[in-house]
Amino acid sequence: MKNAIQVYGLEKSYGSHIVLQGLDLQIETGEIFTLLGVNGAGKTTTLECIEGLRKYDSGTVIVNGKMGIQLQSSSLPSYIKPMEAVKLFAKWNKAKIDFSMLDTLGIKEIERKQYVQLSTGQKRRLHLALALSGNPDIIFLDEPTAGLDVEGRLSLHDQIRKLKSQGKTIVLASHDMAEVEALSDRIAILNDGNIVFCGTALELTEKVGKKYIVHIKTQQGNNTFETDNIGDTLLSLLGELKHKGIGVLDIKVDRGTLEQHFIEIARRAEE
Amino acid sequence: MSGFLYGVALQWKLDIRSKSLLVTCYIVPLIFFLLVGGIFTSVMPEMRSTLIQSMIVMGVSMGAFIGLPPSLVETYGSNIKKVYQANGVPLYLGLITMFLSAFVHLMLTCIIILLLAPILFEAALPVHFPEFFLALAIYIIVSLSIGSILGLIVKNQAKLTMIAQLVFLPSIMLSGIMFPTHMLPDFLKTIGHLFPASWGYRLMLDHGFQLENIWYLILVFCVAVIVCGVLLKKQKSK
Numbered sequence: 309m310k311n312a313i314q315v316y317g318l319e320k321s322y323g324s325h326i327v328l329q330g331l332d333l334q335i336e337t338g339e340i341f342t343l344l345g346v347n348g349a350g351k352t353t354t355l356e357c358i359e360g361l362r363k364y365d366s367g368t369v370i371v372n373g374k375m376g377i378q379l380q381s382s383s384l385p386s387y388i389k390p391m392e393a394v395k396l397f398a399k400w401n402k403a404k405i406d407f408s409m410l411d412t413l414g415i416k417e418i419e420r421k422q423y424v425q426l427s428t429g430q431k432r433r434l435h436l437a438l439a440l441s442g443n444p445d446i447i448f449l450d451e452p453t454a455g456l457d458v459e460g461r462l463s464l465h466d467q468i469r470k471l472k473s474q475g476k477t478i479v480l481a482s483h484d485m486a487e488v489e490a491l492s493d494r495i496a497i498l499n500d501g502n503i504v505f506c507g508t509a510l511e512l513t514e515k516v517g518k519k520y521i522v523h524i525k526t527q528q529g530n531n532t533f534e535t536d537n538i539g540d541t542l543l544s545l546l547g548e549l550k551h552k553g554i555g556v557l558d559i560k561v562d563r564g565t566l567e568q569h570f571i572e573i574a575r576r577a578e579e
Numbered sequence: 580m581s582g583f584l585y586g587v588a589l590q591w592k593l594d595i596r597s598k599s600l601l602v603t604c605y606i607v608p609l610i611f612f613l614l615v616g617g618i619f620t621s622v623m624p625e626m627r628s629t630l631i632q633s634m635i636v637m638g639v640s641m642g643a644f645i646g647l648p649p650s651l652v653e654t655y656g657s658n659i660k661k662v663y664q665a666n667g668v669p670l671y672l673g674l675i676t677m678f679l680s681a682f683v684h685l686m687l688t689c690i691i692i693l694l695l696a697p698i699l700f701e702a703a704l705p706v707h708f709p710e711f712f713l714a715l716a717i718y719i720i721v722s723l724s725i726g727s728i729l730g731l732i733v734k735n736q737a738k739l740t741m742i743a744q745l746v747f748l749p750s751i752m753l754s755g756i757m758f759p760t761h762m763l764p765d766f767l768k769t770i771g772h773l774f775p776a777s778w779g780y781r782l783m784l785d786h787g788f789q790l791e792n793i794w795y796l797i798l799v800f801c802v803a804v805i806v807c808g809v810l811l812k813k814q815k816s817k
Contacts, residue, residue, distance in 0.1 A: 361665060377665035383658040385650075387596035392589055399582035400668045422596070438666055 310372055312337040312446050312477035313358060318367035320353055320501075327353045329501040330367070335479060337372070337445075340472055342480040342488045344570055345498035351481050352380070352450070354498065358479075359448055373445030373477065374401075380450035380481070382435045386424040390415050390434050393423070394441050401442030412467055413437050428455035436464070446477045453487060465491060485567040497570060499577040509566055516569045525558040583672070590676035594650070594684060603646030604684040608638030612692050613699070620700040630702040632783040633756035635689045635715065636776050642685045643722035644729065644747040648739050650677050651730025655814060670815050674731070674807065678723050685719050710788040718779030721796045724803035725775065731810040750776035775799055 313335040320328040327350045335341045345351045356362035358369055359377050384393055394415065398405050410416060413433045418426060426434065432455060439447055449468070453461040468478060468491055482488050488495060489509055497505040497512075505512060519534040522541070526549065535541040538561060549556055594600045612634040619626045619633075626633070654660055654673040664670060696702035705711035725746065733739040753763065753771030760768055760777065771777050775796055782792040 359665060361661065379658065379661055379665055381658045382662050384662060385593055385653060385659060387593045388589070392592075396582070396585060396589055397666050397668060399585050400672075401666070402582075435662070438662070442667055 310337060311335060311370075312339075312372055313479070314368070314370040314372075315354075315358065316368045318354070318357060318364055318369065320350075320357060320362070320364045327501050328357070328364070328367075331498075331501065331503060333496060333503060333506070335477060336494075337477050338472065338475050339493040340468065340478045340480060340491050342482060342492040342495045343498060344482075344488065344495055346574055349498040350501045351498055355448060355450060355479070355481060371446065374442060375446050375448065376439035376442055376444030377448045378435050378439040378450060378452060380454070382431070384423045384434075387422050389419060389422055390426075390437070391419045393434065394437055397438050397441040403441060403443045406440065406443070409440055410437055412463075412470070414463075429457065429460045432456060433460070433464070436467070440471075444476070446479065447471060448479045448481075450481045451483065452480070453482070453484060461487070485565065485570065489566045495566075497573050497577075499574055502577075504577040505573050512566070512569050512573070513563050516564070516572045519563075521562045521564075523558075523560040523562065524556065527555045527557065582668075583675075586668075586672050586676045587679050590680040591683065594677075594680045597650065599649060600642075600646050600681075600684065604638075604642040604681070605688055608634070608641050608688055609691065611637055611641075612695070616696065616700045616702070620702070627701055628703045629756075629784065630700060631693055631696045631705065632780055634692045634696065635783065636718075636754055636756045636780045637751055638688045638692060639685050639719050639722050639779070640747055640750045640776055642681060642688065643719070643726040644743045644750070646684075647677060647681045647723060647726040648730035648733065648743055649736055650681075651727065652733060652736055652739055655731055656734045660814060664815070670811055674727060674811065677730075678727060681723055681726070682719055685723075686715070689715055689719075705783070706785045707788075711783060714779070714782040714788050717793065717796055718775065718782060721775045721779065721800045721803070724800050724807070727807050728803055728810070731807060731814070746774070750774045753777065754780050756780055 311334045313333065315331060315333040318328050318331040331354060333354075343351050343354060353362060357364040358371065359375060394405060394410065413436060415434060415437050418430050418434070421430075423431070423434075432452065436449070436452060439449070452468070453464050456464065465487070472478060480488070480491065492509065494506065494508055495512060496503050505515060507515070519536055520538040520541075521532065521534055522538075523532050524530070524545070542559075546556065616630055616634060620630060651674065654677075660670060660673070663672065693704070697704055729739065729743055729746065733742055749770060751757065753760070753767055754774060754776035755771070756776070760771060763771065778792055778795050781787045782796065
């Protein structure tokens with residue numbers, strides 16, 4: 309399948325400060341791809357270069373499809389109403405308005421309000437609707453759930469999954485690790501203008517080399533231990549407990565959080 | 580085209596919702612017209628022959644230099660322009676729609692002045708209406724083009740308020756609408772000639788529609804279009 313986005317040797321400096329140092333990146337069509345990085349790692353610059361909002365010094369950016377972009381810091385004229393903005397953007401993109409998408413994002417509920425009267429969450433939903441109004445193939449979402457309550461966040465996650473099921477490619481930038489873990493097919497970690505990791509969350513865990521941590525609760529009490537080989541360890545442990553007639557009440561296997569792995573990768577890259 | 584026309588119609592609605600534009604394009608110029616028109620024609624009855632043109636210069640200067648630029652700063656000094664750019668709406672849309680909408684608003688204010696002045700103050704109507712309206716349209720366009728430069732060049736509202744006054748006040752005080760320019764010292768007369776208000780005022784007077792009154796306005800407009808183009812290009816490349 310053709311990649312939705314291909315980036316080769318992307319370089320960008322602001323004066324003497326080098327932000328991107330020959331960055332390479334391939335984003336597959338139909339995947340949810342997340343760009344992670346500490347503040348100043350070059351995430352926004354990378355996204356803006358791909359989106360065509362920022363000029364880069366050298367390199368190649370190939371985007372195969374129509375883009376829809378939700379920026380992290382977005383704004384609209386104070387007195388515009390949500391449906392007016394949606395209509396304006398749809399007309400410019402010569403696209404039909406997707407009323408079911410607007411329904412899902414709750415735009416109809418706020419259609420009488422002016423932009424200045426909307427809450428942070430309502431503004432986020434509106435900007436997502438605007439990003440989708442041109443019926444794009446590739447959707448860039450920069451911190452899409454920042455400022456949203458739990459309900460709003462979950463509903464937006466559902467919307468993002470729905471877009472993926474429609475074959476859209478989604479490029480996400482987020483600091484919310486739970487969100488990244490829940491949504492992403494692949495993750496790229498950016499450090500000092502270079503990609504230091506690109507792969508699935510599982511591959512990230514493998515790369516960090518974290519051992520499995522097993523928490524087991526039996527009739528005789530609680531126990532926690534580490535292992536490299538989870539399959540064999542669990543089989544022999546459960547066999548032994550069964551043999552001794554000890555009942556197992558709960559088992560939890562943990563390999564650390566995505567956040568811990570991200571910090572570990574960033575730390576290794578710094579070294 | 581439909582996106583552009585919708586943009587113009589939408590901007591018209593947004594301007595009506597915006598109280599600041601209502602104040603600068605309608606309320607203040609019309610209150611000024613009612614008060615000063617009454618005073619002028621009582622103290623100096625001969626001003627009846629130029630009252631309409633004087634009040635129009637005041638109204639257009641206020642709308643173009645104080646009313647239009649804040650709307651432009653709201654769009655071009657903020658993330659609105661980025662949202663437009665990111666979603667396929669061209670950067671020039673904001674400028675052109677605001678310009679056209681402000682043109683219509685100012686034209687309406689001028690028509691109100693034109694209709695009320697003879698009734699309220701026995702002001703003389705222009706002799707040649709087509710020439711008058713053409714002169715008025717040219718003057719509004721030139722004034723708005725200067726307002727557009729202000730809105731694109733200044734990045735925050737506080738600075739804008741100050742700079743807009745530097746264009747607005749000399750336009751009013753030195754254009755000849757408050758008192759005849761021959762009463763001014765030479766250097767103030769020269770400064771007054773730099774602002775389009777004095778040229779627009781003369782252009783709108785009876786028999787004033789002549790090349791000697793129009794060339795400077797055309798020059799200012801051409802320069803303003805180039806400057807706005809450069810400023811928009813600069814915004815885009817950022």
